[in-house]
Amino acid sequence: ETIHETASSFGAKGIWGPEKTQTGVCRLTLSDLDKQVRDWFINETKQLGCSIKIDEAGSIFATYPGKDNSLPPTAIGSHLDTQPTGGRYDGVYGVLSGLEVLRTLKENQFVPNYPITVINWTNEEGARFPMSIMASSLWSEQVDKKTIYNLKSVTDSEPVTVEHELKRIGYLGDTKASYKHNPIAAHFEIHIEQGPILENEHKEIGIVTGVQAYAWYKVKVSGKASHTGTTPFSARSDALLAASKMIAKGNEIATKLGGLFSVGILELSPAVVNVIPSDVSFTMDARHVQDETLAQLVEEAKLEFTKISKESGKSISVEFDHIYTSNAVKFHPDCIKCVSDSATQLFGESKVRQITSGAGHDSCATSARVPTSMIFIPSRDGVSHNPEEYSTPEQVENGFHVLLHSVLQYDQL
Amino acid sequence: ETIHETASSFGAKGIWGPEKTQTGVCRLTLSDLDKQVRDWFINETKQLGCSIKIDEAGSIFATYPGKDNSLPPTAIGSHLDTQPTGGRYDGVYGVLSGLEVLRTLKENQFVPNYPITVINWTNEEGARFPMSIMASSLWSEQVDKKTIYNLKSVTDSEPVTVEHELKRIGYLGDTKASYKHNPIAAHFEIHIEQGPILENEHKEIGIVTGVQAYAWYKVKVSGKASHTGTTPFSARSDALLAASKMIAKGNEIATKLGGLFSVGILELSPAVVNVIPSDVSFTMDARHVQDETLAQLVEEAKLEFTKISKESGKSISVEFDHIYTSNAVKFHPDCIKCVSDSATQLFGESKVRQITSGAGHDSCATSARVPTSMIFIPSRDGVSHNPEEYSTPEQVENGFHVLLHSVLQYDQL
Ligand SMILES: NC(=O)NCCC(=O)O
Numbered sequence A, B: 001e002t003i004h005e006t007a008s009s010f011g012a013k014g015i016w017g018p019e020k021t022q023t024g025v026c027r028l029t030l031s032d033l034d035k036q037v038r039d040w041f042i043n044e045t046k047q048l049g050c051s052i053k054i055d056e057a058g059s060i061f062a063t064y065p066g067k068d069n070s071l072p073p074t075a076i077g078s079h080l081d082t083q084p085t086g087g088r089y090d091g092v093y094g095v096l097s098g099l100e101v102l103r104t105l106k107e108n109q110f111v112p113n114y115p116i117t118v119i120n121w122t123n124e125e126g127a128r129f130p131m132s133i134m135a136s137s138l139w140s141e142q143v144d145k146k147t148i149y150n151l152k153s154v155t156d157s158e159p160v161t162v163e164h165e166l167k168r169i170g171y172l173g174d175t176k177a178s179y180k181h182n183p184i185a186a187h188f189e190i191h192i193e194q195g196p197i198l199e200n201e202h203k204e205i206g207i208v209t210g211v212q213a214y215a216w217y218k219v220k221v222s223g224k225a226s227h228t229g230t231t232p233f234s235a236r237s238d239a240l241l242a243a244s245k246m247i248a249k250g251n252e253i254a255t256k257l258g259g260l261f262s263v264g265i266l267e268l269s270p271a272v273v274n275v276i277p278s279d280v281s282f283t284m285d286a287r288h289v290q291d292e293t294l295a296q297l298v299e300e301a302k303l304e305f306t307k308i309s310k311e312s313g314k315s316i317s318v319e320f321d322h323i324y325t326s327n328a329v330k331f332h333p334d335c336i337k338c339v340s341d342s343a344t345q346l347f348g349e350s351k352v353r354q355i356t357s358g359a360g361h362d363s364c365a366t367s368a369r370v371p372t373s374m375i376f377i378p379s380r381d382g383v384s385h386n387p388e389e390y391s392t393p394e395q396v397e398n399g400f401h402v403l404l405h406s407v408l409q410y411d412q413l
């Protein structure tokens, strides 16, 4: 219910069915809608007796007191921001499940041993400001404040900075964004799988043991523009033909190595029906569960693409600009055990499986500093970043139960 | 000299070298600059004693009188409009060589047997209003007036129609645009090759015997958007991977059949680094000297693309929208002979060759109604539709001599 209430109040967009719960959500980070859902979240958690901290990157820490408040809290974190064409579950589910844990404690007048904090990390999506997992990476001291403050929005007609928007919506907090100054004991995150594995295998819960490594590059192919009608094949330096062969080859290499290779963006010029493209640039998103094999995948792609460019005409060349690499993450055995025990107790061995996350999450950042693990629930058709993103109410509730039990088990531990 | 004078006065743009003759030209059809060059052209030809007709599509016929003016004139035609990133020679060279022929007659007080008309055909490029070879196709009655009048500009922020722009610049003439009402006896056109063949073979003149057929399609590949990190290859319907394989396959088919296949425009959505593209559309420009083989090329491409789409995931499909087909053109033996005799006399067998035009020209339209042929001169590196388009002053002059002799030989004939 809370998922659908917040979706309809704060950013419903992208209708895909007749029910009023069948829309997606567009709630870009640090937008007016993001401010509204943040205000609502603070109000809800305050009513439960939480104290609120807002850090320099706008991340909200709503802390529910335990018996001993001298130690750092156990954290449940994810994000309330969405993609421009986002669904109702990605990120939101994690924060609202944390809220539901606190509500459950309150209703049952259950006091944990140690405090529990629910975190809304700013800009996990990287859609408005082009750095995903932004605020949690600042907190883990893997990026610096200046870099994130100066990030410029790519979705506004007049670009603004992160710092400007934090101030504008009143969420530039005074808590230092650092695991040293604002520590947590552990980080649990529940999320939709965003892939088809659990659904295909009829599993209810994914015990996430880690996150695969990924590397992003911009590949630029330069050839020579010429007339499509008058230029024999032998005289061409066709940048798009070369890029097409690279895309097919990248797929082959990744298949061979058991990794992934995808091209999400491709741009070309001059973009005229009867002119052979001189310039093509495309993004390359390469993934593998092992850092070494990912490096090998990227290396082979570079070699093969260069070979293709040489074979494709005398004036063709290719360049690789590195955008971002996220190393493989292995979650903490203690946290994995809490999730595994809880899931198995609640649903039985046959309904759960260990899984490696294909996508990055805020937990990648926290995992660098504190014990961390994640819980996945099935995503219908594996769809995400799309209004049609869907998990059934039962799946949503199942995941919530695993989260609740995991956090209480960790609290005991 | 006239080429460079008109370029610097009417639309010089796109500097590529230190000399003031080293810029391209941007003179979109029916723009203010096009009006200026038209006014200049009329003034120049009037001074030579020409009478002027302007037809309903704005095409200008500047007619130099002969001894017997009761028969239709021999025409020299091409176009003064350019691509947005045009060079100095494409089109312009043909009209200004016609002017130079008239100047030469005048200077030498030579009166031809029959009148000679120099034609500036409106909108050959199809860059501002998306129909190439527009006004000459109206004249040959291969398209109708309503269609061309209603064409909307694609290069203006507020689109306007051809009719609007003809009126605005004062070039909506009262001569009916029809080969029946405004006849010519024959059509000669001199043009840069726009390809590398003459240059590579060290030839001075191409005797153009015809134009290859070409067909344009928009190919739409529909797949399913999903997350690049969480979607195994087996669960993908990657529209860009499928399109890439199609582009490589199209190239193979054309190579096998001795034709051409090119993709100049490719667009995709949603265009996010970590989202597999659901929709890709690309233009397909297929060419062959024979209509039947072109049809076979297109047929094989359709079959193979459909096969690729079926092999590339359960939710992939492909659609083909026909944009335009231009049938193969064979020029008239009489006109070809005039060009061939003139070129061989002036430069010798070893410096001339027969050639098929890879690109469409206004002569394709006139050829449907009256004896027509073309003369090509070499294009440096085969470059055209680009500021760096270049032919040497000697090449330009050589072509002019062949044109002059050809037209006078036809006049004798
Ligand atoms: N969960 C998610 O979509 N993260 C963005 C980074 C990635 O593509 O893995």
Ligand SMILES: NC(=O)NCCC(=O)O
Pocket: A229, A274, B125, B132, B358, B359, B360, B361
């Ligand atoms: N000459 C020329 O570029 N014509 C346009 C039509 C074509 O692409 O052949």
